[in-house]
Amino acid sequence: MKPKFLSLVLEDDPLCAEILREVVRAEGGEAVVCATVRAAEEAVERLCFDVLILDNMLPDGTGADFFRALQERGGTPRAIMLTGMPNLEGAVELTRGGLFDYLAKPVEVSEFTQRLRRVLGSLPHLDVEDALSDLVAQSVAMRDVRRLVQQAAQNRGATVLLTGETGSGKDLVARSIHRLSFPAVQPAPAFLAINCSALPGEMFEAELFGAEKGAYTGAHQVRLGLVEAASEGTLFLDEIAEVPLGLQAKLLQFLETREHRRLGSAQVRRFGGRIIAATNRVLAEEVEAGRFRADLWYRLDVFSICVPPLRERRADLSGLIEMLLVALCERYERRRPNVRPEDAAALQGYDFPGNVRELRNLLERALLRTAVESSWLEFDRGWLSGKAGARVAPKGEGVAVSETGGGGGLSPLETVERELIQRVLAEEGGVIRRAASRLGISHQTLLRRLERWRELRPPEAPR
Secondary structure, X not given: OOOOOEEEEEOOOHHHHHHHHHHHHHOXXXXXXXXXXXXXXXXXXXXOOOEEEEXXXXXXXXXXXXXXXXXXXXXXXXXXXXXXXXXXXXXXXXXXXXXXXXXXXXXOHHHHHHHHHHHHHHOOOOOHHHHOOOOOOOOHXXXXXXXXXXXXXXXXXOOEEEEXXXXXXXXHHHHHHHHHHOOOOOOOOOEEEEEHHHOOHHHHHHHHHEEOOOOOOOOOOOEEOHHHHOOOOEEEEEOHHHOOHHHHHHHHHHHHXXXXXXXXXXXXXXXXXXXXXXXXXXXXXXXXXXXXOHHHHHHHOOEEEEOOOHHHOHHHHHHHHHHHHHHHHHHHOOOOOEOOHHHHHHHHOOOOOOHHHHHHHHHHHHHHOOXXXXXXXXXXXXXXXXXXXXXXXXXXXXXXXXXXOOOOXXXXXXXXXXXXXXXXXXXXXXXXXXXXXXXXXXXXXXXXXXXXXXXXXXXOOOO
C-alpha cells in the first residue's frame, strides 16, 4: 500500500530515530532517517517530503540552520523541531519563520503522535508526488526543476516563465505547477492553454479576452475569452515569443493590472488565477532583435524555470521510457513489451534533438510495429544503429561512441552497451545486482555480458 505521506527524520540518536519512524508508520506514512545534516541535504535533493521531523543538535550542524537553509530555497515542508536543549526565544523565532511545531526532549510518544496528527491535518489533500508524477527526475537537473515547481506553486500571484527547447516538456511542468497551486480546491480550477503561434494576429485579442456580440464582423454572439474562462485557475501562454509586436502592449497591460475587457465592452473584469508563459526562444535575443518588448520580458520573467533538454538529463531516460510506454500501451490497449538492453544502450547514446516529444514518437512507432504477442519492443534496427553510431557524447554525459564504432571491432550498438555497463558498474562500486537494476536487466543477463567482457568485471566483484 502506498504511504499517505513521506517524512524526513533528522535524528542522530538511533533509538529515538527508530521510535519516530514507528510513529510515522503507525500514522500511515514512510520515514527516511538521516543522522547528519549532510545526509538530510542529499535526501531533500532526491525526494519531496511532506513533513520534516528535525533534531536540533547534530554532529555536523543544527536542525534550525538546516530548516532556515530550506526556507531560503523555497517550498519548505511542514516541520516539527525536537531538541534536548530547549530555547524559548529560538522556538518563537523559528515558529514565526514558518516552523509548525517545537517540542523539548524527552518527548512522550503520545504527545508527539498528537503533534504529528496536527501537522498531517494541515497538509494539502493532494499528494506532492502525485502532482509531480509527470516529471521524471532521476537527474540532478530535473530534481532542481521539481524543487522550483513546488516553490512556484506556493506563490500563486507570481507569473512563471518556462524556457527550454521544443519538446522538452514545458507543458508538463506547467500542468504540475497548476496541480500543486490548487491542492485543496475540489473540483480543481481550469487549466487553459493557448498556443500563441497558432493564432492569427487579428483573432488573438478576441481569443484571449473575448468579445461582445457585434464587436467585429462575424461576431454573432458573445465570445468567452480564455482569460475569463481561466479566471480562478491557470492560463498557460505557450510560445509567448510569437505574440505579434503590436499586441504585446495589451498583453503587458493585462499582466500588470490583472484586469481585462471583452472586445466591444466597457466592463472591466478581474483575473484571479495564475499565469504561466513558455517559450523555446531566448527572449533577451528577441528583445535585442526588436521582435519582443523589453518591458513585457521583464514582466514575464518574475519566476523562471529552465526545462533542460533530454541530452542533459540522461539519467531520466529509463524512467521516461517506462512512463511513456505505460501511457502508450494504455492508449492502444496493449500489454507492455520490454526494451532490449542493447536498444536501451543505443537510446542512451542518442542526443534526441526533439527531446521528450521525439522519444515518445519513437516509442509509439516501435510499439505499433511490435507484434501483440511479442515480449520485446521492436525498434527500427537501422535507425537505432545509425543514431547510436553517429553520436559523440560529452564527457560525463552518457557514453562516447566513435563514428566507426570502435571497441576492437564491436558494432556501434555493442560499443554503446559495453561502455554503458562499464560506467554503471563503476558508479555502483562493482555491485552487480545494483548495476543490473540500474540497467533494467536481470542479474543473470548482466553476468552473461560480463562473461563476454571479462575485463569489465572488477576483481571479486560483489554479486
